[in-house]
Amino acid sequence: MESTSYWLVFFTTVFVINISPGPDVIYIVSRTISQGRKVGIASSFGIWSGALVHVAAAALGLSAVLAASATAFGIVKYMGAAYLIYLGVRSLISEGETFDMHQDTGEKTTLWKAFRQGMLVDILNPKVAIFFMAFLPQFIRPELGHYSAQIAVLGFLVILVAVPIEFFFVVTASRTTSFFRKNRCCSLWLERASGSILVALGIRLALTENTNA
Structure with missing residues (x-):
């Protein structure tokens, strides 16, 4: 029963955190709005890969x-x-x-670039590293030992919960804006909107204070 309560609290907390419109979700949605579902999914994979780097850093103590x-x-x-x-x-x-999904040669390059960009965006956000370092230790069970392994497993589970949630955001954003992306004029404004969101995220990150230092 105690174990059941532990996992219920953990997954409920992780679910609430993941459905909140944080910088990662906003970034993924903005990329989807401007360039379509495939780019949005590729960006998501990049974000998740970057998060795995932060989880590894937290497990090794580098986030400290x-x-x-x-x-x-x-x-x-x-x-x-x-x-x-x-x-x-x-x-x-x-x-x-x-965004032309029928251009095979361009699509591969675009998806790879979207993945790399998403990964870099997440890796270069120190608040993500600090989040994992501050959040995961709260769910460590001392009686099990192997603190680093527990942090790695818990961090992986956080990302695993994020996968279907962020995939839902991507699909919803893609379906909502697919009509507008097919129109060149609307596509131009979608790019402008996406660019404005990314610049705003950059400014927000630049103004972030490290309350743990």
Whole structure:
């Protein structure tokens, strides 16, 4: 019974955290709105891969460095903010080209770039590292030992819960805006909207304070 209560609390908390419109969800949705479902899914895989890097860092204790060092936190934060703003500006100055799912050669490059960009966005967000470091230890069970292994497993479960939730957001955003993406004029404005969101996320990250340092 105690084990059941433990997992119920853990998964309920993780579910609530994942359905909240945080920076990762906003980023994925903005990419989906501007370039379609496949790019949104590729971006999601990038975000999840970046989160796995943070989970590994938390398990190894590396996240503590970001939490304790204002300099390290600032370097990663401003790199992430600059990258988000860079992606946003590129969308703002784009020609609003319609996402063509029938262009095989372009599609592979686009999906790979979307994956890499999503991964970098997540890796370069120090708040994600600190979240895992602060959240996961609360669910460690001392009687089991192997703290690093427990953090790794719990972190993986957090990401696993995020997969269907963020996939739902991608599909919903894609279906909602698919008609507009087929129209070049509307596609241009969708790119502008996506770019504005990314720039706003970058500014928000740049203004983030490290309350743990």
